[in-house]
Amino acid sequence: MKRKLIIFLKRPEKGRVKTRLAAALGEEEAVRVYKRLAEDTVNAVRPLAGKSADVVIAFDPPEREAEIKEWIRGPFRCVSQGEGDLGERLSRAACAAFAEGAEKAVLIGSDCPELDALTVNRAFRALSKKEVVIGPSKDGGYYLIGLTRARHAFLFDDIPWSTPEVLKTTLKKANDRGISCGLLPEKSDVDTLEDLESFERVSVIIPALDEEQSIGPALVDLAERHRPDEVIVVDGGSRDRTVEIASRYARVLNAEKGRAFQMNAGAAAASGDILLFLHADTRLPPAALLKIREALREGRKHSGRFRMSFGHPHPLLRFYAFQTRFHFFSYGDQGFFVRKVLFQKMGGFDEEAPLEDVDFYRRLLKIETPVIIRDPVITSPRRFLQNGVVKQKLINAALAAMVYAGFGKEALRGFQRAWYKDVRTPCGTA
Template sequence: MVDHLIIFTRYPEPGRTKTRLIPALGPEGAADFQRQLTEHTLRQVRSLQQRRSLRVTWCFSGGDVAAMQGWLGSDWDYQPQAAGDLGDRLIAAMHNAFAAGATTVAFIGIDCPAIDAALLDQAFHVLEAADMVLGPADDGGYYLIGLCRPVPELFQGIDWGTAVVRQQTEAIAQSLQLSSHLLTPLNDIDRPEDLPLWDAVQRQMLSVIIPVLNEAGNIRPLMEALQQVPEIEVIVVDGGSQDGTAAIAQTLGARVLFTNSPRACQMNAGAAAAAGGILLFLHADTRLPHDFPTAVRQTLDGAHVVAGAFDLGIQGARWGLRWVEWGVKWRSHLCQMPYGDQALFLRAETFRSVGGFAELPLLEDMDMVRRLKRVGRVAIAPGRVSTSGRRWEKLGILRTTLLNQLILLAYHLGVSPNRLAAWYRDRNFSK
């Protein structure tokens, strides 16, 4: 069986997409909203691919294939939408898919953020026994239609964009004696009054922001691990790598941004571009614990919690590393002072309210945590990250720990962060 998913979308051009939302969002905002919805759909599709093998086609208008590949990646099939009304475009895409060998075809748009991998998987499962599956939208249309053979009649004579689309479609299916199954009714986002639906999705969406500089050796295994986690947004912010880090991240599905160092600038840029209501800042040489999205959300739901992080695990067998881990655990739990290599996370609204990361050349994570402690509790989530022991191996455990403490002491005594950063670099102590 060859399952084929066809996604109808539009390249996000200001003034030419989501025009009904322009009064509320403006042309640029409406185009960005189109981008966010499409990328949200892409995450669900990647998650679906972990459940079943399927072919995916993005059926687009606006832009061209090169623009779509630059946006969503080159590992997809792209087809411009045919001419005519929506019915004509659906018929053309349907015939193309079945002619290419599909045994089941499902169509979706990007306007329904509640569509997830489980629902898409259910739709294809239904088509193993039924002629048609339909996802009813509350406005009288449908957010999904799936077929196990070409039935062009289902898309002819339909009053598209009205409240009778689903009713007319079901009547045609009945006249053709097609067996059909209805999925759970969901809402589309078409008008300004629908926007709260997206706000609810965004609030629970998790954006993982990874600042990088020449991390080609780490970014591939990190991205491959994150690809196994459904429904997260991954943003890689490159600070001028010369080793192909950005290209590797793009080929593995990350959204890649480019900005200048220091790392604080990179993380602020990633946060500004993130769609998620929860931000997690991750070093490229750090691996997150299993089911970290659940741990993050549950931690942030705690009383008076404004941010969180994980316990630290350091890769390596040397006994001194266990002492470092113990010290970090004590500092994090009792003093509420986790650092950046522990995967700091917080809600986007909290990040904005404290002004983001101070654009310091180093210690931007400690500065952020100190400011967060003034407004609430910084909690430690269950589980621990695993980070590279390379900086301890480079200078030795004792020397690295002493240098860390000297830098912190000097910072507390008022030494300029710029002077500390120069001292840090001079001793070749960068991570």
């Protein structure tokens, strides 16, 4: 493949990773932070492997190859970084990529929680116009560098690594040789306690009721692909094995039946800065947590949601999914996220509202225009298929219109009782 993405990783070992963090947090916690950052980085770019690029894991130490492969599983080739300082290792990896026939080589580390597949693809595209592309980090270094020639490896020579002069020195070396250099958006990396504290924690809250078929796969997906800081399942009195299954993977709370009660209970117990409300039959897109943090920060917002897809060929379901790019069509199965400070200021979900999700979003719109992330969550169409797609779509639209038109709670409850087979599953649920 003409594109090479090289990820520099170390085996998570005390004394070898995040030494500046270890001084503040202790070695065990520093290793845990590094391990999570590395796994998040790999998962963020995993969709590129074999499709957009040949992904190579450049690992260290060389004698730990088997353990690295066991830790980082996937369609990746593992190669040792070899000996020498960071510059020598980067140079060796870049030259090897071009020797194997690559036309573009992008090298990344695992310190940047904001790095995602879109940024890497952007770097590859930029290399069609520039000889070198660099992603600057806020501490004066860089989180990504892309090259188009093996001779560009001199950019790794005589660099004052781990200082604020890394980017400045690299750009000067390129300029002195007349090499065209493009810059990507600046991002934050995590090297110090201050960096770590500025990176907001995400708590995932899942209200559940008799979800034994969905809850296990949902929690496994979260653990393997997203690794949020906290997962809380709030059960509303399940009569099946929901609690038993959820307890294997998440913190489980009990609350009064009703999504508003359950989600408010989860939010009250959550330790995260950002609350992400998910349904048990909803799956997040790749690198979702990075996208949430980035969307809130860059948009200077405090709330948002995803677009939605049902993963089903029915034309009306596809049309319904298309509508989720607009704010009027905002329901709880689209992965609402909100900073906890704003959630508390709003008083959480209205526990008396028949459509707590639509009501909550309507109130959000009075405060700000929430971010809508383009990458869709995938939601099960089971409720639509049970109730009839056309009928369910019309009911949902009518209920949403009633909420925005200001109909009272009793009128909404009456409409629900008249039309829903399962009254506990209101408007947004698919």
